Amino acid sequence: MNFNQSGVALIIGGSSGMGLEVAKLLVSHQVDVVIVGNNETKLKDALGVLQAMGNATSIQANLYSKNSYQKVLDYINEPNSKVGYLVNAAGYFNPKPFIDHSEEDYETYMGLNKAMFIISQTVAKNMMRNTGGSIVNIGSMWAQQAIKATPSSAYSMAKAGLHALTQHMAMELADHKIRVNAVSPAVVKTPIYEAFIDPSEVDDALEGLNSFHPIGRVGRAEEVAETVGFLLSDKTEWVTGAIWDVDGGVMAGRNG
Incomplete structure (x- = not known):
């Protein structure tokens, strides 16, 4: 993969899971990462x-607080700041029946979307001032299909919104040489499941979902990262507005 777009790669939710794996991939290709x-x-x-692999820095920010993630916006808006790549990988997942969702549950999901919307808007303006860029959002299979065993209406609503945002951004930003795509994973082994499963039991719980996938196993974060990297790279410079299933x-069809 070639990453010839100038500027840093900003990874929202880059401290663990798929976001961290994307950051590792980019750093290994000599892309500066934040x-x-x-x-x-x-x-x-x-x-x-x-930092053991390449050039990386970090910003500590709570995406549920505008006062906190304002420091991310300030970084993007600095006169010499140049963002070439953006990955929106922040996520939260806690299955719950629709009728049991509280308003707080709803806001937990939508609050992330709001922050990523505002950050993406600020990044897009940065890219428009410079030489364009590439953006990938981490969506979800649940945005496309309901699974009775994992009721997740608010989560799915939020991810479906992220899929829609991907396509609208792609259309509106294409003239500015900004590509916007998304990936739509199924079950991937990441810390996100620790929100409702004891960390010591996550491996066993996910192993029980192997047969859900026609390939016969859950995914690995680095596998999704490879697809994200491909979409960010020059290899896909004629791809925008796509929602790629990585599931x-x-x-295509479930085993059960």
Whole structure:
């Protein structure tokens, strides 16, 4: 993969999971990376890994607080700031029946979307001032299909909105040499499941979902990262507005 777009790669949610794997891939290709995360310990650990590989910095920010993530906007708006790549990888997932969702549950999902919308808007203006760029959003298979075993109406609504935003941004920003795509993963082993599964039980719980996927296993974060990297790279310079399924074949048909 070639990454010839000038400017840094800004990874929202880059301290763990798919975001961190994307950051590692980009750093390994000599792209300067800025990761954004809320957990200070995770952020420090991730930065240590990345700096051992290449040039990386971090911004600690809570995406649920405009006052907190304002520092991300300020960084993007600095006179000499140049963002060439943006990955929106922040996420939260906690399945719950539709009738049991509280207003707070709803706001948890939509609050992330709001922050990523505003950050993406600010990045787009930065890219328009410079030489364009490439953006990838991490969507979800749940945005395209409901799964009875994992009721997740608010999460799916938020991710479907992110898919729609991807296409609208792609249309509106194409004239400015800005490409916008998304990936739509099924079950991928990441820390996101620790929101509702004991960390010590996550591996066993996910193993029980292997047969859900036609390929026969859940995905790995680095596999999704490879597709994200491909969409960011010059290899896909004629691709924009796409929602790519990275799901072990689930959208083609499920085993059960």
